Amino acid sequence: RTDNLRRRVDEIEALIAIFGDENIEVEDSDAYADAVRALDANEEACSTTTTTVFCIKCTVTDDDDDDDRRAKASAQCVISLKLPSGYPEDACLDVVSIMSDDLSRETVATLLADARSRTASTRGNECAFETLTDITEAFKSHMATARATVENQADEEVDEEFHAMIKIDHMNDSKAYLTTLKKWAAALGLGVRVFHKAQSTGVKRIEGVFVALWGSNESIKTFLTRLRTELVDVDARGAKCKERQSTLLCHRSSKTVKVGENAVEMFEGFVVEDPYPDEDALEAQLARLNLLHVGDGSQRFV
Numbered sequence: 001r002t003d004n005l006r007r008r009v010d011e012i013e014a015l016i017a018i019f020g021d022e023n024i025e026v027e028d029s030d031a032y033a034d035a036v037r038a039l040d041a042n043e044e045a046c047s048t049t050t051t052t053v054f055c056i057k058c059t060v061t062d063d064d065d066d067d068d069r070r071a072k073a074s075a076q077c078v079i080s081l082k083l084p085s086g087y088p089e090d091a092c093l094d095v096v097s098i099m100s101d102d103l104s105r106e107t108v109a110t111l112l113a114d115a116r117s118r119t120a121s122t123r124g125n126e127c128a129f130e131t132l133t134d135i136t137e138a139f140k141s142h143m144a145t146a147r148a149t150v151e152n153q154a155d156e157e158v159d160e161e162f163h164a165m166i167k168i169d170h171m172n173d174s175k176a177y178l179t180t181l182k183k184w185a186a187a188l189g190l191g192v193r194v195f196h197k198a199q200s201t202g203v204k205r206i207e208g209v210f211v212a213l214w215g216s217n218e219s220i221k222t223f224l225t226r227l228r229t230e231l232v233d234v235d236a237r238g239a240k241c242k243e244r245q246s247t248l249l250c251h252r253s254s255k256t257v258k259v260g261e262n263a264v265e266m267f268e269g270f271v272v273e274d275p276y277p278d279e280d281a282l283e284a285q286l287a288r289l290n291l292l293h294v295g296d297g298s299q300r301f302v
Helices: 002-017 029-040 066-071 104-119 127-157 176-186 217-229 278-288
Strands: 024-026 054-061 078-081 092-099 160-173 191-195 204-214 231-234 238-241 246-253 270-272
Touching: 002 029, 002 078, 002 127, 002 176, 054 127, 066 191, 078 176, 092 104, 092 127, 104 127, 160 176, 160 231, 176 191, 176 217, 176 231, 176 270, 191 278, 204 217, 204 231, 204 278, 217 246
Parallel strands: 191 270
Antiparallel strands: 024 054, 054 078, 078 092, 160 204, 160 246, 191 204, 231 238
């Protein structure tokens, strides 16, 4: 049985050399040290050490190098193995547990069952290294898939476009007001369409204004904030003022489509549409952008 002990000790020493002593922990370190001393001294009377059961814990992470560690927070997995006194000649390696806060219970149970299934047929052969390697690779694979899923979701959120519709009662100095909105839109990368009632020639004031926005959610939020907080128009006395009579009719993802309606198609640039003479003409303009119905339920823009 001394040969069996030697094989167990040699395998543990190899694991420490491969995975690093910072990642391999022998639970009963005193018993392990006694076994190493007895074997090194070629003691024949090893009755107290040949039957020693060694339990080790191996800590692995899902990063491969220092750059990975700096780039992301490492996920961790702790694998516990038992090397029985008869291992490897007469007993199989025992995979005691796999623990990780980064894996679901179902995934851990699957990894554990797979590892135990493989070690059950390895009697007579050392298999701790292969077992730890297989679990480590499976762990990294699961974490890579999980990270990719999160990254893809984040990319989708970043790439997702939104649209909004704002109703503005009037613009006293429409030229200056629209110039300001155009500058905001250009800086924020927004597509804008402006609709308003027909007015008499030479009159600065326009009424019944609808402003449609297309772009990223954050850009639209910024635009809406500026509309409420910055000076955009002039009052009846000609003094600069903020917008106090606007209503946000909708602000939603471009993926949100009402039943019976078509999706709002992307539009770019800043365009002031031809003035509409009546409600029917406005409906026709909004319908071309699939923005005719922008309220809740069946409520329309009016």
